[in-house]
Amino acid sequence: MKDSNEPRKTHHKRQDNFQQAVKDKANRKMTARKEGDRTIWYGLGMFGIVGWSVAIPTLIGIAVGVWLDLKLNDPYSWTLMMLFLGVIIGCLNAWYWIQRESQDE
Known part of the structure; x- marks a missing residue:
């Protein structure tokens, strides 16, 4: 029997990865601004x-x-x-x- 929550888990995993990528990019920008890049x-x-x-x-x-x-x-x-x-x-x-x-x- 197939798990009906499988598509939902995949969706949440992609969403978490996307949110983490956005956070990382924002942190890099803030660091560059503070350091006076x-x-x-x-x-x-x-x-x-x-x-x-x-x-x-x-x-x-x-x-x-x-x-x-x-x-x-x-x-x-x-x-x-x-x-x-x-x-x-x-x-x-x-x-x-x-x-x-x-x-x-």
């Missing part, structure tokens, strides 16, 4: 963010400086002053992004 792409992305956050204000500073040199007939080089200001603003901007990313850890 950083890839090469993350590093390149941060490098890009820092680079652009310095480059854009610097280029804007140069453009404004050139425009001021053309409009004003001063003995001072506005291009150099605005370049310096753009680099300072860019470095502060990059520092902000790095601080923000390090707080997310």
Whole structure:
């Protein structure tokens, strides 16, 4: 005589295996998040963010400086002053992004 509970046992066994697989995967994800699983792409992305956050204000500073040199007939080089200001603003901007990313850890 065949056991009528056999299909039910097989179903529960598969369900338990599936639940265990889901739990294992969730645990691996949580561990990776806690450990700060950083890839090469993350590093390149941060490098890009820092680079652009310095480059854009610097280029804007140069453009404004050139425009001021053309409009004003001063003995001072506005291009150099605005370049310096753009680099300072860019470095502060990059520092902000790095601080923000390090707080997310």
